[in-house]
Amino acid sequence: MKITDIKTWVVGTPPPHFGGLYWVFVKLTTDSGVEGYGEVYGVPFGPHVVTQMIEDTAQRFLIGEDPFKIERMWRRIYGANYTQHPDLSLMGVISGLEMACWDIVGKELDKPVYELLGGQVHEKLRCYTYLYPHEGDRADAYSDPQMAAERAAEYVDLGFTAVKFDPVGGYSAFDPRQIKLEMLDHSEKMTKAIREAVGNKADLLFGTHGQMTAAGAIRLAQRLEKYDPLWFEEPTPPENANEMARVARQTSIPVATGERLATKYDFQRVLETQAAAILQMAIGRVGGILEGKKIASMAEAHYVQIAPHMYCGPISGAADIQVSACSPNFLIQESIQTWGGFHAEILKKTVQWEDGYIIPPTAPGLGVELDEAVIEKYPYDGLDLHLSMADQPL
Numbered sequence: 001m002k003i004t005d006i007k008t009w010v011v012g013t014p015p016p017h018f019g020g021l022y023w024v025f026v027k028l029t030t031d032s033g034v035e036g037y038g039e040v041y042g043v044p045f046g047p048h049v050v051t052q053m054i055e056d057t058a059q060r061f062l063i064g065e066d067p068f069k070i071e072r073m074w075r076r077i078y079g080a081n082y083t084q085h086p087d088l089s090l091m092g093v094i095s096g097l098e099m100a101c102w103d104i105v106g107k108e109l110d111k112p113v114y115e116l117l118g119g120q121v122h123e124k125l126r127c128y129t130y131l132y133p134h135e136g137d138r139a140d141a142y143s144d145p146q147m148a149a150e151r152a153a154e155y156v157d158l159g160f161t162a163v164k165f166d167p168v169g170g171y172s173a174f175d176p177r178q179i180k181l182e183m184l185d186h187s188e189k190m191t192k193a194i195r196e197a198v199g200n201k202a203d204l205l206f207g208t209h210g211q212m213t214a215a216g217a218i219r220l221a222q223r224l225e226k227y228d229p230l231w232f233e234e235p236t237p238p239e240n241a242n243e244m245a246r247v248a249r250q251t252s253i254p255v256a257t258g259e260r261l262a263t264k265y266d267f268q269r270v271l272e273t274q275a276a277a278i279l280q281m282a283i284g285r286v287g288g289i290l291e292g293k294k295i296a297s298m299a300e301a302h303y304v305q306i307a308p309h310m311y312c313g314p315i316s317g318a319a320d321i322q323v324s325a326c327s328p329n330f331l332i333q334e335s336i337q338t339w340g341g342f343h344a345e346i347l348k349k350t351v352q353w354e355d356g357y358i359i360p361p362t363a364p365g366l367g368v369e370l371d372e373a374v375i376e377k378y379p380y381d382g383l384d385l386h387l388s389m390a391d392q393p394l
Contacts, residue, residue: 041284098288
């Protein structure tokens with residue numbers, strides 16, 4: 001079996017754009033007609049530059065190659081042009097191509113990918129959602145404590161046993177900073193209101209995006225401890241694991257991190273410094289499915305759990321599910337609400353969600369298929385980045 005063709009898409013998401021402004025998908029096809037899908041997450045270039053990067057990499061390293069030779073392919077791309085370093089752009093490209101190879105391998109062997117990585121451990125996967133706004137809300141669920149509390153209660157009634165929110169405010173290219181006293185007050189009010197609304201029926205996942213210095217994060221953590229959050233996410237930027245470890249040592253709240261890290265090497269530093277108790281690798285960025293499984297195994301040896309990140313489309317999300325299903329130290333999987341909306345519309349068969357849990361698919365490969373007739377209707381022609389930070393100090 002050889003890979004003979006590649007195709008890419010940039011798919012624009014309709015409002016409210018949950019999961020990003022657009023998604024970048026790739027399809028590999030073999031000489032026997034087997035097709036595998038992948039998704040590239042969060043590369044910091046315009047989306048059509050990203051598709052050129054995908055196609056260039058595939059032409060150099062995949063066309064004419066055996067899709068089963070995943071380790072060999074990974075090392076060749078990782079070391080291309082004498083890099084051999086966790087470059088987020090390159091690792092995003094590798095991730096999409098690698099998961100497409102796994103999709104092909106699973107289909108050829110008629111097995112879900114998780115059965116090829118040690119076998120299924122979890123028959124269902126606990127998941128969480130952000131407190132997303134709804135059309136017609138009287139206030140902003142992202143920032144209004146009472147609206148957030150109402151939305152949290154609604155999600156708990158649906159079956160979710162954990163909800164995430166991020167009240168600290170904007171983030172910029174000039175972070176970390178000491179956040180203002182009013183934002184410390186606001187964050188505590190949000191957490192208190194949500195805890196009172198859900199009681200002990202749901203865990204609270206306090207999200208941030210590396211806005212704070214270690215000293216500032218410790219100040220905030222001291223205010224939040226009384227509400228017993230399950231985690232304090234990315235309290236400091238991702239560059240310096242030692243500073244994040246300083247936060248972890250001075251709070252009882254477990255620290256979670258990983259959405260902006262790539263490869264086992266980045267995560268090794270987190271584990272070595274004891275900077276986090278929960279790892280949030282994004283399979284569409286970290287280096288792919290096998291790399292995600294390796295990171296999960298490294299974490300297992302440190303009694304650290306995984307909670308794969310998802311702010312993307314359903315293909316990368318499906319890859320998350322494959323790793324989660326076969327990892328003994330799985331804690332919880334990020335979801336975007338109940339996997340409905342546009343995430344469902346572009347799939348031939350949707351991800352199964354029941355009462356706060358994802359049911360891992362039994363179909364071979366990734367277990368989901370893009371509906372190409374649908375995604376062709378949503379081309380994205382813009383130049384924006386998937387996500388953007390403020391370009392001035394806040």
